[in-house]
Amino acid sequence: MVSTAFWRADDAAHHWHPFTDTQALTKEGARVIVRAEGSTLWDSEGNAILDAMAGLWCVNVGYGRTELADVARRQMIELPYYNTFFKTTTPPATELARKLVELTPEGLNRTFFANSGSEANDTIVRMVRHFWNLAGQPDKKVIISREYAYHGSTMAAISLSGMDAMHRQGDLPLPGFEHIRPPYIYRDSGNMTPDEFGIVAARALEERIEALGAHRVAAFIAEPIQAAGGVLVPPNSYFPEIQRICQAHDVLLICDEVVCGFGRTGHWFAADAFDIKPDFMTLAKGLSSGYQPISAVMVGDRVADLLIAQGGEFFHGFTYSGHPVAAAVALENLRIIEGEGLVQRAHDDIGPYLQAGLASLDDHPLVGEVRGMGMIGAIELVRDKDGPIFFQSEGETGALCRDHCLNNGLMMRPVRDAMVLSPPLVITYGEVDRLIEIARLALDLTQRDLYL
Numbered sequence: 001m002v003s004t005a006f007w008r009a010d011d012a013a014h015h016w017h018p019f020t021d022t023q024a025l026t027k028e029g030a031r032v033i034v035r036a037e038g039s040t041l042w043d044s045e046g047n048a049i050l051d052a053m054a055g056l057w058c059v060n061v062g063y064g065r066t067e068l069a070d071v072a073r074r075q076m077i078e079l080p081y082y083n084t085f086f087k088t089t090t091p092p093a094t095e096l097a098r099k100l101v102e103l104t105p106e107g108l109n110r111t112f113f114a115n116s117g118s119e120a121n122d123t124i125v126r127m128v129r130h131f132w133n134l135a136g137q138p139d140k141k142v143i144i145s146r147e148y149a150y151h152g153s154t155m156a157a158i159s160l161s162g163m164d165a166m167h168r169q170g171d172l173p174l175p176g177f178e179h180i181r182p183p184y185i186y187r188d189s190g191n192m193t194p195d196e197f198g199i200v201a202a203r204a205l206e207e208r209i210e211a212l213g214a215h216r217v218a219a220f221i222a223e224p225i226q227a228a229g230g231v232l233v234p235p236n237s238y239f240p241e242i243q244r245i246c247q248a249h250d251v252l253l254i255c256d257e258v259v260c261g262f263g264r265t266g267h268w269f270a271a272d273a274f275d276i277k278p279d280f281m282t283l284a285k286g287l288s289s290g291y292q293p294i295s296a297v298m299v300g301d302r303v304a305d306l307l308i309a310q311g312g313e314f315f316h317g318f319t320y321s322g323h324p325v326a327a328a329v330a331l332e333n334l335r336i337i338e339g340e341g342l343v344q345r346a347h348d349d350i351g352p353y354l355q356a357g358l359a360s361l362d363d364h365p366l367v368g369e370v371r372g373m374g375m376i377g378a379i380e381l382v383r384d385k386d387g388p389i390f391f392q393s394e395g396e397t398g399a400l401c402r403d404h405c406l407n408n409g410l411m412m413r414p415v416r417d418a419m420v421l422s423p424p425l426v427i428t429y430g431e432v433d434r435l436i437e438i439a440r441l442a443l444d445l446t447q448r449d450l451y452l
Contacts, residue, residue: 004044007032018153031406036063039427041411051411052421052435057227057259057376058285061336062426068291068329068336075328084113084322093322096331100296103334104281105271108298110308113322117258117284118152120295121221124254124280125156126316128219131252131303134310140218144208144251146182148229151221151256151282160221162229178212180204182226183234186369186380186388198235206245214249219279221254224270227422228259230415231378233371239274252279252303258295259376262286263337263425266347266374273373279303289333292326342425346374353429357436364443366397366450375427379419379439381446391417400449404442410435412442 008029016022017030032044039062041049054060061068075092082090097111112127114120125143132140143160145151151160158166159173162182167173181188181204189197209217222242226232246253255278260270264286267273271281279302284295299307307314320326337343345351351374358370358377368382381397382388391397398414405412405419412419423435 004032007044038062038064039424039431047409049406049409049411050423050431050435050438052423053411053413054422054424055290056285057264057422058290060262060264060286060425061289061333061340061342062424065289065291065336068289068332071328071332072292072325075325079324081320082324083319085317090322090324090327092324092327092331096296096322096327099331099334100283100298103268104283104298105269105277107277107300108281109301110299110304112297112299113327114295114297114318115293115320115323115326116152116295117256117282118154118157119318120258120282120284120297121151121160121254121256122154122156123297123316124219124221124282125160127280127297127299127303127307128252128254130311130314131306132218134306137215139215141176142178142212142217143176143219143221143254144178144180144205144217145221146226146229147179148182148184148226148232149179149221149223150226150228151223151258178208180208182229182232183238184230184232185235186371187390194235195237198237199241201234202238202241202245205242206249209245209249209251214251217249217251219252219254220246221256223256223258224260224274224276225265225373225376227376227420228415230380230418231372231376231420233373234274236274239276243277254278254280254282256282258282258284259286259422262289262334263343263346264374264376264422266343266351268343270373287333288326288330291333292323292329293320294323294326294330337425340426346425350425350427350429350432351375354423354427354432354435357432360436361440361443364440364447366443366447375425376422377420378415379443381417381419381443397446397450401442401446404445405438408438408441410438410442412439 011030012026033041034044035042041051100111101109145160147162149162151157159177162179183201255271255276257269279300281298288294361367362370366381368388369380371378383391394416398417402414412421
């Protein structure tokens with residue numbers, strides 16, 4: 001029988017992990033996950049771990065869904081693969097494109113398939129630049145994003161992202177990408193009300209557009225909630241002002257729903273919650289609940305109509321764009337979400353229960369703020385609530401808390417010193433209770449390590 005030690009040795013020798021300090025991991029050895037069911041993972045040594053991250057923000061319908069495995073098997077037998085390059089399509093790709101048009105906000109009537117959020121956002125960069133060239137405004141090339149934004153890890157997607165550590169590895173961002181302040185209420189609002197701060201934060205976009213010249217600014221991209229940025233939930237005033245600014249300066253609006261989509265916020269899309277009317281929408285993760293790699297770009301009519309009427313052949317795409325197995329699994333995943341009422345459950349039932357549980361941690365000495373919406377949340381750790389005063393060595397306390405969570409059977413992720421989470425939409429009340437119980441224990445152990 002293959003042992004954990006065997007897997008770890010092979011992993012250390014040959015497997016280069018993403019977003020990992022490989023030297024440190026080689027000394028420690030990887031945790032080998034061997035199976036999963038519902039909201040729980042098991043490693044090769046038999047330890048059960050409550051997955052409060054739903055993989056990487058993606059396993060919305062939970063693990064072990066035989067319906068998805070059955071659909072994949074049937075599609076693999078009937079048509080395991082064909083491309084969509086040669087004036088061909090497949091029923092799953094066509095049906096999924098139509099279904100996404102039905103689900104997404106009005107005006108997004110074209111679907112372009114890719115394999116990841118990174119690829120989808122790269123595609124949008126191509127489309128944005130192509131659009132403005134066709135529109136007779138070739139100087140409109142700059143795309144504005146935000147600090148702490150995460151839009152992927154390809155060269156263009158990193159450039160869209162606002163992560164300094166990523167930029168330092170590769171002389172990035174590429175030319176033509178700018179970043180403004182995020183709507184980080186807890187850190188930056190001072191004495192302003194959330195709505196007052198929302199207007200101020202949004203007008204950072206207008207200030208940058210005016211500084212660059214509107215004739216140079218092509219688009220603004222934003223996650224409705226900045227997930228990998230620390231679950232930064234904007235004030236209600238923020239996106240209406242963003243929308244006004246984009247319209248006033250003829251700037252395309254890109255809504256990155258890679259994390260927030262498919263029920264995560266208690267709405268099909270966070271754009272519905274914040275009344276965002278985008279020109280593009282980026283979809284991935286919950287589209288298939290992580291069971292197959294697939295992503296999609298939803299393209300608004302203004303852009304699509306011009307590209308189709310005047311653009312000729314679009315020299316862009318991927319071998320697996322609209323892969324029939326991935327598309328079939330995504331369709332079944334959407335059927336499960338609809339059939340089991342998981343979006344409504346996240347809005348009316350388990351989402352409020354999770355948020356109330358997280359709010360109960362606010363009395364802990366290390367907790368400066370708890371924030372979230374639906375089935376996504378963050379617990380911001382601080383040295384002192386009065387101020388607040390943040391930890392000087394950013395990230396060390398979060399990493400310490402993460403290790404205590406994992407050692408006690410809970411998977412949560414640190415972003416700087418905020419513990420972020422996004423459990424499967426099918427998590428039970430009892431599992432939420434256990435999540436909160438372990439989180440409090442991890443906070444206590446972290447406090448002990450810091451101050452004793």
